[in-house]
Amino acid sequence: MVDEPDFFNILLMGRQGTNVDTMIFANINSSTRKITLVSVPRDLYVKGRKINSVYADYGVTEQVKWVEEILGYKIHKFALIDMFAFEDIVNLMGGVDVTLEQDLIDPTYKVCEGDVCSTLYYEAGDYHLDGTASLRVARSRYTTSDYDRAARQQLILDAMKNKAQSLGLGDANAVLKIISRAVTATETNITVDEALRYYFRYQNFDLAHGAVLSTGNVLKTVKEPVNFLTSLVVEQCLDPANPDTCSETYAIYTLRPLDDNWDAIHWFVSNQL
Numbered sequence: 001m002v003d004e005p006d007f008f009n010i011l012l013m014g015r016q017g018t019n020v021d022t023m024i025f026a027n028i029n030s031s032t033r034k035i036t037l038v039s040v041p042r043d044l045y046v047k048g049r050k051i052n053s054v055y056a057d058y059g060v061t062e063q064v065k066w067v068e069e070i071l072g073y074k075i076h077k078f079a080l081i082d083m084f085a086f087e088d089i090v091n092l093m094g095g096v097d098v099t100l101e102q103d104l105i106d107p108t109y110k111v112c113e114g115d116v117c118s119t120l121y122y123e124a125g126d127y128h129l130d131g132t133a134s135l136r137v138a139r140s141r142y143t144t145s146d147y148d149r150a151a152r153q154q155l156i157l158d159a160m161k162n163k164a165q166s167l168g169l170g171d172a173n174a175v176l177k178i179i180s181r182a183v184t185a186t187e188t189n190i191t192v193d194e195a196l197r198y199y200f201r202y203q204n205f206d207l208a209h210g211a212v213l214s215t216g217n218v219l220k221t222v223k224e225p226v227n228f229l230t231s232l233v234v235e236q237c238l239d240p241a242n243p244d245t246c247s248e249t250y251a252i253y254t255l256r257p258l259d260d261n262w263d264a265i266h267w268f269v270s271n272q273l
Contacts, residue, residue: 085185087131
């Protein structure tokens with residue numbers, strides 16, 4: 001497992017209920033003064049389960065350990081936040097500014113402003129987003145993909161970093177309030193004092209976002225047979241050469257490394273840093 005002296009790695013996670021559907025590896029390189037984000041998809045299948053389900057059965061420490069093994073890099077700190085605390089933090093920051101390169105349209109996502117309800121639609125362009133709007137952009141996926149959603153989540157993090165960077169010494173109380181809320185609202189091994197040090201130490205580092213483990217680089221989609229009811233039915237054969245051993249069973253869509261080569265993920269991550 002890689003643990004470079006100049007590397008400081010944080011795993012940022014978001015959950016809804018007990019599923020950890022957002023996992024973003026943040027590598028901070030003191031030599032290059034660069035922060036690199038790499039997203040891990042929730043459907044990655046390892047040790048007989050999807051990676052997003054580890055937290056529900058084993059807790060946050062084990063969730064971090066599994067991601068650490070998958071990526072091949074030591075994770076020094078972690079933070080797990082739920083969607084409501086995420087909204088609060090963005091609002092405490094006064095909102096964030098983002099640029100959407102493509103239209104974001106999701107007829108399945110209900111959006112209500114006061115008494116008026118519609119579905120989610122953001123035309124490509126520049127936006128100032130409050131906490132609710134930021135969460136919408138970060139969560140929508142049904143008309144795009146999990147990979148697109150991961151890229152937008154990184155975009156929101158970049159916007160939050162830029163907003164934090166704009167806060168000066170005159171905003172010291174606001175900075176402390178934001179950091180205190182972030183630490184107390186998350187499951188984390190980062191203290192308030194440590195978070196303050198990170199803020200002053202790393203706020204001027206460049207941030208590289210957009211790297212996502214996907215079927216466009218080192219992953220493949222696999223239909224995994226399961227012993228519970230799903231909407232997907234596949235044929236499973238005990239002996240592929242003998243049709244008599246085949247029967248229909250339920251399955252789920254999962255992700256695995258190409259050629260089942262887990263070292264390919266390590267290679268991909270190392271090439272981003």
